[in-house]
Amino acid sequence: MAKYKNHILVCGGTGCRASQGEEIVQNLGKVIEENSLENEVQVVRTGCFGFCEKGPVVKMVPDNTFYVQVTPEDATEIVSEHLVKGRKVERLLYTDPETQERVSESKDMGFYKKQIRIALRNCGFINPENIDEYIARDGYAALGKVLTELTPEEAIKVIIDSGLRGRGGGGFPTGLKWDITRKVEAEQKYVVCNADEGDPGAFMDRSILEGDPHAVLEAMAINGYCTGASKGLIYIRAEYPLAISRLKIAINQAREYGLLGEDIFGTGFSFDVELRYGAGAFVCGEETSLIHSMEGLRGEPTVKPPFPSESGYKGMPTNVNNVETYANIPVIILEGAEWFSSIGTEKSKGTKVFALAGKVNNVGLIEVPMGTSLREVIFDIGGGIKDGKKFKAVQTGGPSGGCLTEKHLDIPIDYDNLLACGSMMGSGGMIVMDEDDCMVSVAKFYLDFTVEESCGKCAPCRIGNKRLYEMLDKLTEGKGTEEDLTLLRNLSNVIKDTSLCGLGQTSPNPVLSTMENFADEYEAHVRHGKCPAGQCKSLMQYVIEAEKCIGCTLCSRVCPVDAITGDKKEPHLISQETCIKCGACYEKCKFGAISIQ
């Protein structure tokens, strides 16, 4: 293998690729050749670095210089300055927003300081399309250890002792699940990886599959050995083409190396993995629905028990775990249960990956020890709220979770604490909202999602959520009554209590948690016909304050429906009949002359 003096790591995650990441790789390659450096420098497409806000990210190895917001045109300067002359390209370095100083290494950035990367250990380090790089980072060593040194019972004991809990949201102890599957006698058992990441605004699993696909394959093989299964299936969303392509490459490479297939490591253990595609149904994240979908059926859930561990795919015992859960397994086997359980809180061990998004300065993928507070995540790692606005709420757990507020910011994040304050861990989506977000509208947004995604099998979820949505819609139109509020709460509780699967049992959470934490906002909509955040279109209007308007005509030019009239240097006027409340004028006015009433 050629030895290179320098490596240039270019983020090849979906986000960075969408901002011309691929062109950066091409241009770097070209310039390196022009400078005859192709034998000294290698350009590597890696998985996600996590710092999506500042993407595309390019990292120089060995000196670890971390360039942000790189464009294809910057390739020339990176090569000529950094590689040839040994000078850093200052303008591409990250600027610390507080000190205004340039920071060159990621370990000194606020975004990375508090992170511990276990599940994401290889994302942004290795080329996910090259199995040798995974092996060089102890890849498949855990599988080797389990197959040659441990009995299935011993390996499962390590996982049980580590305290690892399901990262898909439920938080069921992983080792226990494995043990149940192991104990059921059957001719054929299955290992399933749930990669049907459906929470809007969550991209943890996608990043792991794109950045470190072998970790998941290795863990599935370990699970196969522990539970006595010879077949693995990955159920992945069809919407993730890049992850699918990298998984396919990884599976083929692992087969070539004899790490999947017959008689692995000459131990007589055989295991292989196949892909199954989802087709856009949120409910298929629920394990019984997922199994039905893999069988070619409508993805409708069934009552548990029987649990998939006893009777799953094709009626056989099936162990279903989520991507992030699997990604933790090889490290736990190698480093030991004691090491893993030393991280985290009493009942939630290890780390958790979160997709931090919304109105926060540093959008990205982060991994923090359990027990980190929301404040640390949002303000230290996330860099606070965008545009200096005020923090209002953070939504965790996706459509099944709830909205937490200021008063919850110092609670250590773990499964039980989040549940206790009316939200949940979920798979790890974390959406930050600011003062401009209307919480009634947010609840409506989630219900819109649930109504669309409800499979329709049971009445409480199919009909109940639709009624909840209609009531919330009424509130945002300013037509809600006090009775609606009572009804909203009662119906929410009924849906929770009587729905068949996890989708319906949690779908009212966004309503209940916003009603609990933002009661005043609901009241404002009902009693005063006002939307305090100024977001509900029916309850607001844009008005130009004559004394502040200098008649620059900018607003009338950006108005898409010509609702603004007025002569140059004269105060303008918005026609309320024509206005579609798009807010374009409000955002453009440089004099703060347009207000929301």
Added chain:
Amino acid sequence: MADIKLPAGKVEELKEVCKKLGNEGGELINALHAAQELFGYLPAEVQELVANEMNVSVAHVYGVVTFYSFFSMIPKGEHPISICMGTACYVRGAEKVLDEFKRHLDVKVGETTPDGKFSISCLRCVGACGLAPVVTVGDKVYGRVAAEDVKGILEEYK
């Protein structure tokens, strides 16, 4: 529904795929993915064909097709526009962007313009939340889209 004549070459190709999948009902979703890839959408004729090949009833195929949002029974436009309505995009103003597309093209979500050029659909999170709000036209991704950018994006394809 008017009878659509399916191109013979593609029909053969689909039959071939179904054969590879063992003509077995358990592989129905994979077969439908292949069919949609080939024909662009899944009209009744294609569903009948798949049902025959996979040895399941047409009703079963229809049930599956209508259950999953990825499958479409309406042909998409030449330039399919997808607006991400994931939460991250939503709180960063995706709804306004969607409204603007609807207004400019005068079609609703899930519809195609009469000239067949554009279709609008919503999707739930492409996972590029750092670029929110995100719009995709065909394979091209537009990040940090504001309502006033919509006109410009559409002009690129006119």
